[in-house]
Amino acid sequence: MDTLEITTPELINPMTYAQFKALSEALVAENKTTGPEQSEQRIGFTKLNQQRLKRVEKQFVLQPALQELLAQNQRAWKWLVLVEAWCGDGAQTLPAIAAIAAQAPNIELVVLLRDENPALMDTCLTNGSRAIPKLICVDAETGERLFTWGPRPTAIQAQVKQLKADRPDIHHDELVQQVQLWYAKDRSQALQQDMVQLLQEALQTQGAEV
Template identity: 80%
Template sequence: MNTLTITTTQLVNPMTYQDFKALSEELVAQNKTSGEEQSEQRIGFTKLNQQRMKRVEKQFVLQPELKELLEQNQQTWKWMIMVESWCGDGAQLLPAIAAIAEEAPNVELTVLLRDENPALMETCLTNGSRAIPKLLCIDAETEERVFTWGPRPAAIQEQVKQLKAEKPDVSHDELVQQIQLWYAKDRSQSLQQDLVQVLQEVLSLEV
């Protein structure tokens, strides 16, 4: 993991979660999407993601163990999440991460568009690819990277690997559809389990 420090003054178009939702709604109204590629497929995904985000917001319940760990944290953290409006994983994860940050006393969340922040994206590639969403936790005082998470919960990624092993010729559309079904069934549990594990490691190092 490249932990190159990117100062917050270098961020392009930083947004709150509410800003991102407003941008997504505006893009849908204009029949557009975020990012460089204005394909029909990505415009369609942006529309679909509006419903996905609303469903996650309605269903999200914070796990007590994660809430307790967030309350234990004494450092002030900046959470920066890189995403795009067409990203299916982002639609499932961003609302939950925003809800978690809202409950965390020392966390401030900033949403960033991947394609507008290429220098930052280059510091958190996944096997050489610009997979999103990516959550970066920055120490607000030192601006050092505390942890990086993403682009997908470990439990769901394991299901993806298993499906690809069982069906090597699975189509992209079928895979995307199956991933969305897994997210709907999971109800943000795998994301929270991942963050519990990350926070346990980070906070134990700070003691």
């Protein structure tokens, strides 16, 4: 696995997961969202995402293989997650990421808004774009970047690519709806499969006893 040893830019307005949820709820009450684009569409997505967050929290079950790997890690890690309140993929994955981190005393989860942290966002672009969510795992002691993940679980992204190939003229709204259905059916399994692989590689890289 390639590791990146780069200086992490200053984190602007870092939040806990609970603080991010509270911010999102407050903005919904004000008919607003995060980021500079206060469009009706993004505000609507933010409202929908409150339901998605709660559903993922309720349904999440930690896979035994992932739980075992979390227990094996003896190093202090920071998980930096770049997201926005209107992001549908973020609403489906951030609660699961938070639940995973909560099971590991050595992991500190830090939630960051993409548009407030462009310098950090630009260190982990996807095909040149600022696609979110993005999870960056950093060794808290050395600052070494161990892995990045996102913006979607590998298995779900493969389904998206296949659908686009089969239906190149598919309307964006229909695509978004289908992706949300895949997330609902998957129940965070694909994300956890990705995390198992990434943690195995990170532990090996750090010379941990596996």
